[in-house]
Amino acid sequence: MINKMELTKKERDTVIAVGDSGNNAFPLRLVDLSLLLKVKPPTALNLVRRLSRKGCLKDEKGMIIFTDKGKKAYLELVENHRVMETLMASSGMDPDKACILSENIDYLIDHNSVDRVFDKLGKPESCPHGKKIEQIH
Amino acid sequence: MINKMELTKKERDTVIAVGDSGNNAFPLRLVDLSLLLKVKPPTALNLVRRLSRKGCLKDEKGMIIFTDKGKKAYLELVENHRVMETLMASSGMDPDKACILSENIDYLIDHNSVDRVFDKLGKPESCPHGKKIEQIH
DNA sequence: TAATTAATTAGCATCTTACTAATGAAATTA
DNA sequence: TAATTTCATTAGTAAGATGCTAATTAATTA
Incomplete structure (x- = not known):
């Protein structure tokens, strides 16, 4: 339950950066992360430490x-x-704007609520950017 | 355009508190605001100053x-x-949860996007809490 | 091994949020 | 009116988030 982990926005961004690069062959290193997050290595290290503390x-x-x-x-x-993001874009919002807004709430929502929205949307296969939506349990 | 004013969350909360109490006969004073925001007067004063600086x-x-x-x-x-809030609640989300999430994005959205969502929702008269939605231009 | 690149430490800085204690100003009440 | 109480403000402090530079240590690679 991410919403109970009390992540900050930047910690959230870090989780995304680490996860998104998880498909690569090489595991992520600090230089890479600091490039992805557009911060200097000491700042990235600080974020990694905080997320380590949070398990x-x-x-x-x-x-x-x-x-x-x-x-x-x-x-x-x-x-x-x-x-x-899909909910907002399907309601007439520009996909990029929907994405930015979604970044500000995706780490605060409880997963059950999202599941209900997912059902209501008719279990869409992908988000407005074409990325697959996979339901986890 | 609030989204261009770069408000912080607490500044946003302050704008809401001031506005919501605007229906009262008496104008708002610092003690009242500090009670509404559940912070001590010096903290409330700080917020008032910041919003004054922002015009x-x-x-x-x-x-x-x-x-x-x-x-x-x-x-x-x-x-x-x-x-x-209405968008989220109409998609199966608990109204109180929708409200909390909405608090985290309402000050970041550009008004035009919201107008489009409002139309798409069929210009609803009120939010899930029964409060009127009034379209401003 | 030497040179280069990466990781880490230490120190600092800014912003947001928030507090207490003290003081000054205003309003009430006795 | 004088005394009291309430309110506003100042000053000082603090913690947490975000982010930096400069210096050092560790790890790679040529």
Whole structure:
């Protein structure tokens, strides 16, 4: 339940950055993360530390890796994000604006609410940007 | 355009508190505001000063009053809030949860987007809490 | 191994939010 | 009117989020 983890906005952005790069062959390193987040390495390190304290990341030999909890948080976050984004875009809002707004609430919503919205939307396959919406349990 | 005013969350809450109490006969005073915001008077004063700097409030003889800009910001905020709240509640979300989420985006949205959502929703007369939605131009 | 790149530490800075204690001003009441 | 009470304001402090630079240490790679 991400909404109970009390993430800050930047911590949320960090979870997304780590998760999105999880498809790559190489595990994420601090330089990469700091480039993704557009902050300097010490700032990125600070974020990694905070997320480690919250049980989302483990920092093994310079490689930034999700814990189970972190992986789950990421998946929830993505589903929350895409569902809310889809809701807003399907109501006439510009997709990019819907995306930015969704970034501000996706880490605050409880997953059950999102599931209900997802159903109400007719279980859409993808968000306005064409990315798949995968329902997690 | 509230979204261009770069309000913080607490500044947003302050605008709402001032506006909501604007129906009362007496103009709002600092003690009242600090009670509404559940903060101590010095904290409330700080918020009033910040909103004054941003051109939303004037502090006349201890009475906290909107400028034209502030009044307009309040009305936009309320419309934004109720429209987004209605959107979320109409999609199966619990009204109270929809309200809390809406508080986190109503001050970030551009009014035009909200107008489009309002139309798409069929120009609803009231939000899930039964409060009137009044379209401003 | 030497040179380069990456990670980390230390120190600092700004903004937001929020407090207490003290003081000054205004309003009420005795 | 004088005394009391309430309100507004100032000053000082604090914590947390975000972010930086400069210096150092560790790890890679050429």
